[in-house]
Amino acid sequence: MKQSYIIGIDGGGTKTVAAIARLDATIVAQVKAGPSNPNAVGFEQSAKVLLNLVDECCQKVGCKSNSVKKIVIGLAGAGREEDKQQLLKILKNLGGDSFVKKVILETDVRIAFEAAFPDNxxxxxxxxxxxxxxxxxxxxxxxxxxxxxxxxxxxxxxxxxxxxxxxxxxxxxxxxxxxxxxxxxxxxxxxxxxxxxxxxxxxxxxxxxxxxxxxxxxxxxxxxxxxxxxxxxxxxxxxxxxxxxxxxxxxxxxxxxxxxxxxxxxxxxxxxxxxxxxxxxxxxxxxxxxxxxxxxxxxxxxxxxx
Amino acid sequence: MKQSYIIGIDGGGTKTVAAIARLDATIVAQVKAGPSNPNAVGFEQSAKVLLNLVDECCQKVGCKSNSVKKIVIGLAGAGREEDKQQLLKILKNLGGDSFVKKVILETDVRIAFEAAFPDNxxxxxxxxxxxxxxxxxxxxxxxxxxxxxxxxxxxxxxxxxxxxxxxxxxxxxxxxxxxxxxxxxxxxxxxxxxxxxxxxxxxxxxxxxxxxxxxxxxxxxxxxxxxxxxxxxxxxxxxxxxxxxxxxxxxxxxxxxxxxxxxxxxxxxxxxxxxxxxxxxxxxxxxxxxxxxxxxxxxxxxxxxx
Missing domain, CATH: 3.30.420.40 (ATPase, nucleotide binding domain)
Structure with missing residues (x-):
């Protein structure tokens, strides 16, 4: 059976970190890029950085994009519902329907909270x-x-x-x-x-x-x-x-x-x-x-x- | 002898007022326009609004631009020396050397102060x-x-x-x-x-x-x-x-x-x-x-x- 993956991304105003993991959250590879806070770099650039990181993650483990089941992005500057929708729209334009359906967009604070309290x-x-x-x-x-x-x-x-x-x-x-x-x-x-x-x-x-x-x-x-x-x-x-x-x-x-x-x-x-x-x-x-x-x-x- | 004039402009983030006067500051005509604070409308637009108002002042009294001896602009958002120089540069590009030589760029606060204390x-x-x-x-x-x-x-x-x-x-x-x-x-x-x-x-x-x-x-x-x-x-x-x-x-x-x-x-x-x-x-x-x-x-x- 083909291996499935999940991707987590922590995007800030200085740098962005992405990790690809097995479905049980065991990290397989990690990659970095520049800032992706849309308020700092603009929505287009933010979407590009995020999409590139997903591609790089797949390359690192040698998988195709359809092996990635879920992508959670914790993004500084994505707290506003309007901003969130705008970024998702651009991600859809650039990455396609099947890509954006896998994406859950959260704030950087929310994913940090999850790391602090991983067991609910x-x-x-x-x-x-x-x-x-x-x-x-x-x-x-x-x-x-x-x-x-x-x-x-x-x-x-x-x-x-x-x-x-x-x-x-x-x-x-x-x-x-x-x-x-x-x-x-x-x-x-x-x-x-x-x-x-x-x-x-x-x-x-x-x-x-x-x-x-x-x-x-x-x-x-x-x-x-x-x-x-x-x-x-x-x-x-x-x-x-x-x-x-x-x-x-x-x-x-x-x-x-x-x-x-x-x-x-x-x-x-x-x-x-x-x-x-x-x-x-x-x-x-x-x-x-x-x-x-x-x-x-x-x-x-x-x-x-x- | 040809009549000479001076122009005063009060430029803000909401509206801009210009007055043309004789050399003793007796107002002859007054005109209005939209905002000219360069931080609000950009430097190009600010310069255009200011130049248009000077033209309108001249039209109102039927004088040529060389009859205007001095133009004092009190502008919100012109307090920073860098911003001041940038605006003067654009005014020079759009209005020419002889125009910008007549211009004194002050802050809105400075001209209001002058109105409050007109006798030094x-x-x-x-x-x-x-x-x-x-x-x-x-x-x-x-x-x-x-x-x-x-x-x-x-x-x-x-x-x-x-x-x-x-x-x-x-x-x-x-x-x-x-x-x-x-x-x-x-x-x-x-x-x-x-x-x-x-x-x-x-x-x-x-x-x-x-x-x-x-x-x-x-x-x-x-x-x-x-x-x-x-x-x-x-x-x-x-x-x-x-x-x-x-x-x-x-x-x-x-x-x-x-x-x-x-x-x-x-x-x-x-x-x-x-x-x-x-x-x-x-x-x-x-x-x-x-x-x-x-x-x-x-x-x-x-x-x-x-």
Whole structure:
């Protein structure tokens, strides 16, 4: 009998990872490509990257496309229903009917959640990278979210929000509304500014979240301004966890997994977030994230077949 | 002798107004067109709108273009030096060397300031429309600014910031982090949302400042949430006024003019801003804005000739 496969894809604004696996989710091969977030690269380009990766996966294992039974794509920037439909339409145009019928389009957050809680467990995922969101699944498989409001309305606890608040403190200091801060020189170096004023037009046209790790660094060294900013955002994440916990109606043994670029490694901020969640919410158990998001996509693919 | 003219243009994101005047700034004719903010309509279109308006001005008074001695354009979205140079380049391509040599490109804020303080007086302009900024001129003609950080970093006191904070309160209420608020139904009606969640993707792709006047309306009716938001932003504007006053080194008879769509008419917010500035800063005299920004542009044109 011919071997059948499933494919999982984790698509972000920087890179895209695809894995092809047997129907039991045992990975056979893995391939990488550039960004595929449609908000960053456009819908056409996003669809092309995704289709290419599927082709490459098939080539790696030497199978034909009809051996692939399911493709789960977890894509940053696919949260909006309109955007989702538009991308599926383009995938259909480029890949054909039989291809698009196999595709399940999810958000990057959803597949990461699946990797965190692979056995349908109830649990809470706290994510902080450029953006942030808290997502929970109840014992009866209902999803609840808090935060994830985007840049305009403010993703509290996210890299963007931390960077934004740090830059605001630098500008306040520059205008004479606040004492001097070490963040000023960090900011000037970081974005190659001749004057602090230049950050205003820079921020209007470029992403700023890359400044957040430097705020974390300065907090580690003891800077009060940096520490206060991180405290505010750690509290916001903990508040979001508490709000979903209340809705989950669960009081003990609440499994929490922290991920995203700011939380997945040990640093001042990720430690602070974990500490505050522990203090604020009794009954919480913070676990490590063991599986990769692309594996979460494969798990979803496997579930959708069974 | 042939009559000579000057032209003043006030270009925004909604409309553009041009006035042609004699060299003493006596307006002879006025014409209108659509938006010319290059960030909103693109640089090519912005340049075309501006050139057309100059042509129309000349037609209105039946003069040739060489009778126009100076053109001052106060343009929203021309604050960045790079953007300014790019627009001037396109104006040169489309209008020619002799045309662009007459052009002085300023921000919309600068010409409004000139209209507020036409006689080179020291003074402070407090502006709150979609964005906000506080601009001051010292007795020895130095300009000082506070705020005006743009949407990403937050224009405290602006329509965008007020709308953003109000939407955040609605989302908090929706997530169960805050009590119910009347702003929720206002928001749903205002942006034709079926569910509150829809505001997240809406805000990521559309301007939201149009919600600010409704926050002001609800504050007028007594809503506590709306009142608190306005209080925070009125305080931020007053703080910006205080910071420029300190830098101006002036302690009494400080002339302040409030303008922009949120402040130029009498409403709950504009009254609050005036009241707090009065209370916080002794020695302030709040005046009415009497002249239009386009007239401010003409005054700058006149000054540049003399």
């Amino acid at each position: 467990e109830a649990g809470i995922a706290v994510i902080s990278g450029t953006g942030s969101i808290v997502m929970a699944r109840t014992a009866n498989q209902k999803f609840i979210r808090a935060g994830g409001w985007g840049k305009t309305l403010g993703d509290d606890g996210s890299g963007h929000a931390i960077a934004r608040d740090a830059i605001r403190e630098v500008l306040k200091s520059h205008e004479g509304r606040m004492v001097k801060t070490v963040l000023t020189s960090r900011l000037k170096k970081s974005f190659k500014l001749r004057s602090v004023d230049e950050i205003i037009s820079y921020a209007a046209h470029h992403p700023i979240a890359s400044f957040a790790p430097q705020v974390i660094e300065e907090a580690t060294k003891g800077d009060t301004v940096a520490k206060e900013i991180l405290m505010v955002h750690a509290l916001a994440l903990a508040e979001a966890v508490e709000i979903v916990r209340i809705k989950m109606q669960q009081k003990e043994n609440i499994q929490v997994v922290c991920f995203g670029s700011l939380l997945e490694h040990r640093n001042f901020y990720s430690a602070l977030v974990r500490e505050i969640i522990h203090e604020m919410i009794p009954g919480v158990v913070i676990r490590k994230q063991k599986l990769s998001p692309v594996y979460g996509a494969l798990l979803l693919a496997r579930k959708s077949i069974n | 007086e020291a003074g402070i302009a407090v502006i709150s429309g979609t964005g906000s900024i506080v601009m001051a001129r010292t007795a020895n003609q130095k300009f000082i600014r506070a705020g005006g950080w743009g949407k990403t970093l937050g224009d405290d006191g602006s329509g965008h910031a007020i709308a953003r904070d109000a939407i955040r309160e609605v989302l908090k209420s929706h997530e169960g982090r805050m009590v119910k608020t009347v702003l929720t139904s206002r928001l749903k009606k205002s942006f034709k949302l079926r569910s509150v969640d829809e505001i997240i993707s809406y805000a990521a792709h559309h301007p939201i400042a149009s919600f600010a006047p409704q926050v002001i309306e609800e504050a007028t009716k007594g809503d506590t949430v709306a009142k608190e938001i306005l209080m925070v932003h009125a305080l931020a504007l007053a703080e910006a006024v205080e910071i420029v006053r300190i830098k101006m080194q002036q302690k009494e008879n400080i002339q302040v003019v409030c303008f922009g769509s949120l402040l130029e008419h009498r409403n709950f917010y504009s009254a609050l801003v005036r009241e707090i500035i009065h209370e916080m800063i002794p020695g302030v005299v709040i005046r009415k804005q009497k002249l239009s920004p386009v007239y401010g542009a003409l005054l700058l044109a006149r000054k540049s000739i003399n």
